[in-house]
Amino acid sequence: MRMNKQLIEQELQQIINSDHVLVDELLKNHTYTKLGGKADFFVTPATIEEVQQVIRYAKNNNVPFTLLGNGSNVIVRDGGIRGIVLSLKKFNAIKRDGNSVIAESGARIIDASRFALEEHLTGLEFACGIPGTVGGALYMNAGAYGGEIKDCLDHALVVNMEGDVQRVEAKDFDLAYRTSNIAEKGYIVLEATFRLQEEDYHAIKAEMDDLTFKRESKQPLEYPSCGSVFKRPPGYFAGKLIQDSELQGKGVGGAEVSKKHAGFIINKTNATATDYIAVIEMVQKAVKERFGVDLEREVRILGED
Template sequence: MSIVKELQQIINPEHILIDEPLKNHTYTKLGGVADYFVTPSTVEEVQEIIRYANKTDVPFTLLGNGSNVIVRDGGIRGIVLSLKKFSGIKREEDKVIAESGARIIDASRFALSEYLTGLEFACGIPGTVGGALYMNAGAYGGEVKDCLESALVVDSTGEVHRLPADAFALEYRTSNIAEKGYIVLEATFSLEEEKYDDIKAVMDDLTYKRESKQPLEYPSCGSVFKRPPGYFAGKLIQDSELQGKGIGGAEVSNKHAGFIVNKNKATATDYISVIEMVQREVKAKFGVELEREVRILGED
């Protein structure tokens, strides 16, 4: 039996796309095709897909909403699983419970509507809740680890667990989620009640800072590099006189040096080449190794 027919026995055939261009699912608008792009709608379907991939040795990749990832031009073999149908957000007591496919920015806005404070930092982060946990996303002095209480995950064997926040070893832009083989299904954030106007004022200020400083007019993966100890990545890149320099259709943003933009029909190879150029130049000029924050998936 073909892979497609076997997958159709697990999930709705309409939720399986063959040779799906991943540029349609990444913020950089880059990337080759996924052999099988699947969008399950229940926890049981996720479990069965994982078990099927394990049983058949079909390659398996989890993709969020593609905001902090670059997919190479050759695409991704095997099954690419998207949890975009897991998008629910609700309140229980002073907690916001968000499914992994919901955008963390939407969880932040929901918290505002419920007069709950603690997620304001996320009001400009476009990634999913699952992706935010994966990299302990943060901005403007806040990060996921500050308010995460627990998460529901499925492990590499297809078993579901609810784990406390400290089980994920959340540190600056990192966690052990990939190492443990977890897929996040849902996150519970512990927040506090506050006046609506006070929460909104903070979010409006952060939104202004983001929109005025970031090159949102071009496709990009957001901030490319982690902050090196004792430095700011954007300042190092700016002082290396790399803004406006590029390869092919990708270049270092003139608006924010920490961003690389797809300015003119770039390929993933162009984009990755610019990342490597920036790393070389900053290392040569300042002796500082810039570590990528963005993930690179797929093959050339």
């Protein structure tokens, strides 16, 4: 698709403050893997009305549109992403309402968990080590250590692809293991309300401290990565299958399977997205050949080569 980039830039700047419209922005600056080419337009709206207007502009002018959270569970290809990449990082407020925590979609789910702790509310402890945003956590029904978003989500506010705001109840997101219908429905999450319960501060903190220790001792947090790459296959653990396939320390270019946790692929030395994806495919092929198990990606791959 051929775009008049100068015209689109001017028109986007009529919708959003010009400082919040970046042209040819390197997406590796916005991903946990530190990978990714350029976005034609990287926009960071500050209000719901601006989000609605950007969506409607993209739809009415046939400009490709991609939502990017904080880049913790995505790989952006080296060719970048065409059209508009929208980031809700300015939507990061968290507040309490009764025994509920209301968190905007650009807030980190870790911060929502810590806020709940300070408010003596239990139910979000499992999220204390998940690096993604609240919106991303809903998108994939994020979970860890026996808890997941569907256990505590009450409802969310979303914008649909017509630019209209809707309230969606938790049951209507079809939340299951690392999945939801958010992409299928074309929703962009604006904020989520989590239904929690009051509990002793010290009991909540002890649980979070224990989970944090487990995470930091087992995961290769010293390197850029997208976190856990694969979903858990029924009856197996992805990391154990990869470990038993003797893949730890093996890689392509600057990307390799972590020696600390086989379920992670790290950007060890200036990897490209092409390197990273090649390691994913190498792992899938080796595990399939050795154990007959198909590893399904948990991480999303966006953009073009």
